[in-house]
Amino acid sequence: MITFNIAQWRAWAPGLTSVEDWQHWSREPVLLPDNDEVPDVSFLPAMQRRRLGRMARMAFSVAWPLAEGHEQLPLVFVSRHGETPRTFDILRDLAAGEPLSPTQFSLSVHNAVIGLWSIMRGSTCEMTALAAAGDGLEHGVFEAATLLAEGAPAVLLVVTEEQPPQAYAQWVDDVPFPYAVGLLLTPGQDWQLSLHSNDQGTPQPDWPHALNLLRMLHTNQPACRHPWKNRLWNWQHNH
Numbered sequence: 001m002i003t004f005n006i007a008q009w010r011a012w013a014p015g016l017t018s019v020e021d022w023q024h025w026s027r028e029p030v031l032l033p034d035n036d037e038v039p040d041v042s043f044l045p046a047m048q049r050r051r052l053g054r055m056a057r058m059a060f061s062v063a064w065p066l067a068e069g070h071e072q073l074p075l076v077f078v079s080r081h082g083e084t085p086r087t088f089d090i091l092r093d094l095a096a097g098e099p100l101s102p103t104q105f106s107l108s109v110h111n112a113v114i115g116l117w118s119i120m121r122g123s124t125c126e127m128t129a130l131a132a133a134g135d136g137l138e139h140g141v142f143e144a145a146t147l148l149a150e151g152a153p154a155v156l157l158v159v160t161e162e163q164p165p166q167a168y169a170q171w172v173d174d175v176p177f178p179y180a181v182g183l184l185l186t187p188g189q190d191w192q193l194s195l196h197s198n199d200q201g202t203p204q205p206d207w208p209h210a211l212n213l214l215r216m217l218h219t220n221q222p223a224c225r226h227p228w229k230n231r232l233w234n235w236q237h238n239h
Contacts, residue, residue, distance in 0.1 A: 077158050144157050
């Protein structure tokens with residue numbers, strides 16, 4: 001079991017940009033329409049913004065405000081599928097026999113977001129990119145907890161998924177809409193997270209774990225369980 005505090009949070013999805021938006025969605029969660037909306041990252045210089053795909057923009061939009069006031073803030077970035085639209089474009093060019101863009105490739109790799117973050121913020125502290133399964137949120141929290149245990153005063157955790165191209169629909173069915181969730185974790189006892197065996201076959205929640213945690217935050221739910229295959233994660237909020 002690990003304990004920690006969630007000092008601050010930020011989240012973004014198409015049409016959900018404010019605390020009030022997420023409060024309403026948490027009470028009545030619905031699928032969001034598929035569109036090309038991108039978050040506002042006008043705090044970045046225009047030349048830097050042009051390098052960011054939508055997934056990177058989502059990550060920056062939630063992470064940047066949380067990092068304000070922290071000169072050296074360890075970052076844990078979690079995504080199960082990564083830059084699927086950019087990767088799909090690369091594969092399509094390859095299939096058509098067209099030359100591949102080195103820039104496109106360099107920005108498609110799984111740790112591209114933390115590399116861009118390090119450059120744009122001038123940060124040289126610990127950063128980790130996890131290509132996790134459906135319980136990537138929990139693996140990210142455990143990674144952050146190890147950094148807190150080593151003395152970090154705070155750790156930034158970002159979980160984000162991009163809407164995959166339609167060609168992937170048969171295989172990728174766990175991204176209801178594009179979203180990014182940022183959590184600023186600090187040492188404390190407000191939250192407990194423990195891992196158990198899913199012997200009882202607890203059903204998977206209707207929403208990805210990171211979105212389900214947002215619902216817990218906004219509905220004052222004291223506890224929830226997040227199963228994934230043979231693992232069962234128990235969340236406890238000590239109000």
